[in-house]
Amino acid sequence: MQQTRSVEVGTGLFALLGISALFFLTTQTTGGDRFSADDTYEVEAWFDNVGSLKSRAPVAMSGVTIGRVTSVTFDAQRLQAKVVFEIDSKYGAIPDDSDASILTSGLLGSQYIGLQAGGSEDNLENGSEIFFVQDAIVLENLIGKFLVSSGSGDDE
Amino acid sequence: MTSVLRDIYNNVFEFVRTFGAFQLFFLRLVRHSPRMLLRRPGLVIKQVYNTGALSLVIIMVCGFFVGGVLALQGYANLARFNAEDSVGTVVALALIKELGPVITALLFAGRAGTALSSEIGLMKATDQLSAMEMMAVNPVRRVLVPRFVGGVISMPLLVAVFTCIGLFGADVVAVYLLSVDVGAFWQQMQLSVDIKDIQEGIFKSIVFGIVASLLAVWEGYNAIPTAEGVGRATTRTVVITAIAVLILDFMITAVML
Numbered sequence: 001m002q003q004t005r006s007v008e009v010g011t012g013l014f015a016l017l018g019i020s021a022l023f024f025l026t027t028q029t030t031g032g033d034r035f036s037a038d039d040t041y042e043v044e045a046w047f048d049n050v051g052s053l054k055s056r057a058p059v060a061m062s063g064v065t066i067g068r069v070t071s072v073t074f075d076a077q078r079l080q081a082k083v084v085f086e087i088d089s090k091y092g093a094i095p096d097d098s099d100a101s102i103l104t105s106g107l108l109g110s111q112y113i114g115l116q117a118g119g120s121e122d123n124l125e126n127g128s129e130i131f132f133v134q135d136a137i138v139l140e141n142l143i144g145k146f147l148v149s150s151g152s153g154d155d156e
Numbered sequence: 157m158t159s160v161l162r163d164i165y166n167n168v169f170e171f172v173r174t175f176g177a178f179q180l181f182f183l184r185l186v187r188h189s190p191r192m193l194l195r196r197p198g199l200v201i202k203q204v205y206n207t208g209a210l211s212l213v214i215i216m217v218c219g220f221f222v223g224g225v226l227a228l229q230g231y232a233n234l235a236r237f238n239a240e241d242s243v244g245t246v247v248a249l250a251l252i253k254e255l256g257p258v259i260t261a262l263l264f265a266g267r268a269g270t271a272l273s274s275e276i277g278l279m280k281a282t283d284q285l286s287a288m289e290m291m292a293v294n295p296v297r298r299v300l301v302p303r304f305v306g307g308v309i310s311m312p313l314l315v316a317v318f319t320c321i322g323l324f325g326a327d328v329v330a331v332y333l334l335s336v337d338v339g340a341f342w343q344q345m346q347l348s349v350d351i352k353d354i355q356e357g358i359f360k361s362i363v364f365g366i367v368a369s370l371l372a373v374w375e376g377y378n379a380i381p382t383a384e385g386v387g388r389a390t391t392r393t394v395v396i397t398a399i400a401v402l403i404l405d406f407m408i409t410a411v412m413l
Contacts, residue, residue: 004198004202007202007205008205011201011202011204011205011208014204014205014208014209014212014310014313015204015208017212017313018208018312018313018314018317019313021313021316021317021319022313022316022358025316026351028342028346029248029349030346030350030351110347
């Protein structure tokens with residue numbers, strides 16, 4: 001009897017340890033950019049180039065995550081990329097002339113959407129579109145421009 | 157010439173037969189598993205203790221050092237690109253997706269699988285299984301099923317413990333020995349590890365748990381009932397489990413990527 005008890009205690013401890021390890025893995029190693037809100041509204045924006053922006057990427061304002069990208073698709077008619085993202089309804093008072101730019105966190109980090117507040121009286125609401133956008137910066141284009149401009153400088 | 161062909165035919169035939177018998181054996185175990193789990197949970201708990209709780213020491217020690225060496229190697233190579241902060245990402249992804257399940261399965265085969273197959277083989281060699289049948293006790297249900305179910309339950313828990321201790325070991329090496337910033341270490345990890353990666357690891361650990369326990373029980377049950385036969389069955393358990401786990405790992409990764 002005493003032996004079965006110790007077996008049961010050992011098994012119980014083992015199971016608890018295993019389950020708490022699983023819990024640790026699922027909660028502590030993931031979700032650095034986790035965003036969850038019960039109530040959100042969707043906003044869309046059109047970009048010429050989204051770089052490597054993916055769905056689930058964070059949407060930040062002043063560096064604070066207030067939403068996330070729900071879809072990135074290419075529209076064959078407008079020949080532009082359509083990015084739809086949702087914003088927590090808590091932040092309902094964002095001017096509708098705010099601008100959205102695709103930024104990179106850190107030098108080699110993942111890309112996210114940064115919002116910068118505008119001055120309009122009207123606010124963004126479900127389904128509205130952001131007109132002021134800034135594309136992702138592509139390093140090759142940047143270097144190309146730099147080379148062209150420095151080349152033309154020599155001619156003068 | 158004909159005798160050579162006949163040999164080949166016999167070998168292929170024997171292989172197919174064994175493979176079929178193996179699958180039928182698996183189905184038999186699965187069929188009995190829910191009833192055993194409900195009717196005789198005590199037997200299963202005993203086996204979870206034997207295969208899981210008693211394997212904890214080796215799993216934890218190995219996990220710590222595997223995590224530590226990953227951090228060392230990752231740091232040494234990432235430092236060339238000035239990306240030392242990503243060492244957390246590298247270690248976490250490697251441990252969660254690959255090394256956690258695989259190394260735990262190999263250690264499990266060595267620590268628990270051999271114990272299972274030699275125990276069952278010895279029971280067979282000393283006619284204990286026949287004696288059970290004489291008493292109208294089904295040895296598959298009474299002896300094999302609890303060991304199989306116990307192994308299947310233990311394995312995911314062992315993998316989780318291994319991975320956690322590995323991360324802890326990596327943290328110790330990276331933060332305390334190599335002075336990587338602790339915030340960068342964990343934040344980079346959290347940014348790049350997705351819940352899908354953890355699901356992949358858990359899925360692998362369940363598959364490996366089934367494979368490792370099944371092979372151990374199968375080898376023990378089919379051991380030649382002599383001292384030599386039991387020894388050979390024990391060796392075969394480790395060899396076949398290692399091969400099966402590594403091949404399956406490749407296939408699962410290829411499908412899930």
